[in-house]
Amino acid sequence: MLAASGVTKRFGAVTVLASATVTVHRGETVAVTGPSGSGKSTLLHCLAGILVPDEGRVLLDGERIDDLSDERRTALRRNRFGFVFQFGQLLPELPAVENVALPLLLAGMARREAVASAAQWFGPLGLAGLEQRRPGQLSGGQEQRVAIARALVARPAVVFADEPTGALDSVTGGQTVALLTGLARRTGTGLVVVTHDAEVAAACDRTVVIRDGRIATAGLAEAAP
Numbered sequence: 001m002l003a004a005s006g007v008t009k010r011f012g013a014v015t016v017l018a019s020a021t022v023t024v025h026r027g028e029t030v031a032v033t034g035p036s037g038s039g040k041s042t043l044l045h046c047l048a049g050i051l052v053p054d055e056g057r058v059l060l061d062g063e064r065i066d067d068l069s070d071e072r073r074t075a076l077r078r079n080r081f082g083f084v085f086q087f088g089q090l091l092p093e094l095p096a097v098e099n100v101a102l103p104l105l106l107a108g109m110a111r112r113e114a115v116a117s118a119a120q121w122f123g124p125l126g127l128a129g130l131e132q133r134r135p136g137q138l139s140g141g142q143e144q145r146v147a148i149a150r151a152l153v154a155r156p157a158v159v160f161a162d163e164p165t166g167a168l169d170s171v172t173g174g175q176t177v178a179l180l181t182g183l184a185r186r187t188g189t190g191l192v193v194v195t196h197d198a199e200v201a202a203a204c205d206r207t208v209v210i211r212d213g214r215i216a217t218a219g220l221a222e223a224a225p
Contacts, residue, residue: 001026002158002190006056007046007066009039017042018213019056024158024190029181031201032194034210040194041162043210047192048081048160049073060157078106082151082189084161084180089147090135096146097122097131103154121149125179141172148180158190165200177203 002024009017017039024030024047032040045051047058049065050073058066065076077083082103090099097118104114122128125145135143144164151159161180165173177193177200184191193204201207209216 002047002058002060002192004043004047004053004056004058007043007053007058008055009042009046009051009053016213017046017053017210020046020210020213020215021056022047022208022215024192026157026190027185027188028206029184029191029193029204031204031207032192032210033196033198033201033207034216036196038210039213040210042213043208044160044162044192044194047158048083049076078103079154080157082154082156082159084144084147084151084159084164086163086166090143090150092135095132095134096127096138099135099146100149100153102150107154118149118153121153124183125149139172140168141176144168144172144176145179148176148183152183152187152189155187156189158192159184161191161193163195164193165195165197170199173197174199 004020004022007017007020008015020043032043034040042051046053053066057064060080065073068076097115100118100121101114104117105111119131122131125148127142127145130138130142138146164180165176168176181191181203193200195201
């Protein structure tokens, strides 16, 4: 479904990512791990169309996305991809249900329909009754679950998560990654998770290890002890 082939990215004279090749299938969860500065986030940004690689190509359902215009890549990120970040990045002035509805509203859906679709995610994610609370009235774990709902509400092809448990305690982080990986598998959404956490990586189907900008391993995740 999503495939990067020979992707290289440079910043000035520094090669941050070198000849990376990786594939993500529908419903598959892939962890990207490695030391700080190894190129993990750069790989994620190239896969998501945020950065344009200097070499190689990125395809979604067989069509190249790395050579699209800025406008078309922006539309792709809005309509085909979902994102979960370390700190949720919710809009503080909006209630939770409207934060979740944002991708639908940006795609042109009527507000009533978008909010109704967003509200359907609150029960399954253990957020029932919190629809009208603003981010400042939610715990860190609740904010991340709202962010997960926002990432999935438009039924994207792929969700990208960059250190989604980094700001959470171990128990809340474990619950959050279980929700994220479980929902991705049930909805057939590909999931790419950048993480330093071995337990998060173990929860995924496969682990890609990056060192010095190169993919070192792309095998099955080891079972958690």
